[in-house]
Amino acid sequence: QKEVEQNSGPLSVPEGAIASLNCTYSDRGSQSFFWYRQYSGKSPELIMFIYSNGDKEDGRFTAQLNKASQYVSLLIRDSQPSDSATYLCAVNTGRRALTFGSGTRLQVQP
Amino acid sequence: DVKVTQSSRYLVKRTGEKVFLECVQDMDHENMFWYRQDPGLGLRLIYFSYDVKMKEKGDIPEGYSVSREKKERFSLILESASTNQTSMYLCASSFPLTAGGSYEQYFGPGTRLTVT
Numbered sequence: 526q527k528e529v530e531q532n533s534g535p536l537s538v539p540e541g542a543i544a545s546l547n548c549t550y551s552d553r554g555s556q557s558f559f560w561y562r563q564y565s566g567k568s569p570e571l572i573m574f575i576y577s578n579g580d581k582e583d584g585r586f587t588a589q590l591n592k593a594s595q596y597v598s599l600l601i602r603d604s605q606p607s608d609s610a611t612y613l614c615a616v617n618t619g620r621r622a623l624t625f626g627s628g629t630r631l632q633v634q635p
Numbered sequence: 636d637v638k639v640t641q642s643s644r645y646l647v648k649r650t651g652e653k654v655f656l657e658c659v660q661d662m663d664h665e666n667m668f669w670y671r672q673d674p675g676l677g678l679r680l681i682y683f684s685y686d687v688k689m690k691e692k693g694d695i696p697e698g699y700s701v702s703r704e705k706k707e708r709f710s711l712i713l714e715s716a717s718t719n720q721t722s723m724y725l726c727a728s729s730f731p732l733t734a735g736g737s738y739e740q741y742f743g744p745g746t747r748l749t750v751t
């Protein structure tokens with residue numbers, strides 16, 4: 526079992542809809558969780574991070590964490606074609622480096 | 636703003652050459668990382684460093700070495716480049732968590748290396 530799992534997609538949503546991206550992790554001791562966006566040919570850029578159970582909102586983005594279910598998600602409201610990218614989930618599993626999922630490709634259709 | 640820079644965006648080298656990839660960060664981060672990214676395989680950690688002259692192997696260190704002589708600079712060395720090292724190489728940096736692990740990582744623009 527991979528330490529951090531994401532559906533590779535592509536996830537296709539119409540413009541203006543809510544995109545829901547999901548990530549599960551295997552290490553119950555994980556303490557912090559990160560979402561990165563990566564455009565094709567570019568490096569990952571941090572969107573947001575979450576440490577506590579519940580929701581964290583930043584503009585059109587909401588991160589949701591459920592430690593009991595070992596599940597973290599990213600919601601993108603009012604999706605725009607410019608949101609089309611690969612979204613990487615990363616988890617602090619206690620070693621010095623983050624552990625990344627393989628990413629979910631999101632396509633927002635105009 | 637955190638800034639992580641890498642010495643080259645694109646690099647073409649021949650098999651057997653010694654290759655140096657350099658990374659510099661300006662945020663006084665203790666942790667620095669080197670990853671490679673290949674289609675379908677995601678980000679794979681090659682090496683990381685948590686202090687000057689300190690390094691630890693990541694998940695795929697074979698064929699690579701690193702050097703960190705100054706806090707802001709972390710170099711990745713391919714001792715004898717091979718075609719299977721053709722990849723996108725990404726450098727990142729972060730502050731460390733006191734209890735282990737790291738805070739969010741910030742990435743450089745990447746170096747696309749082709750070995751022919």
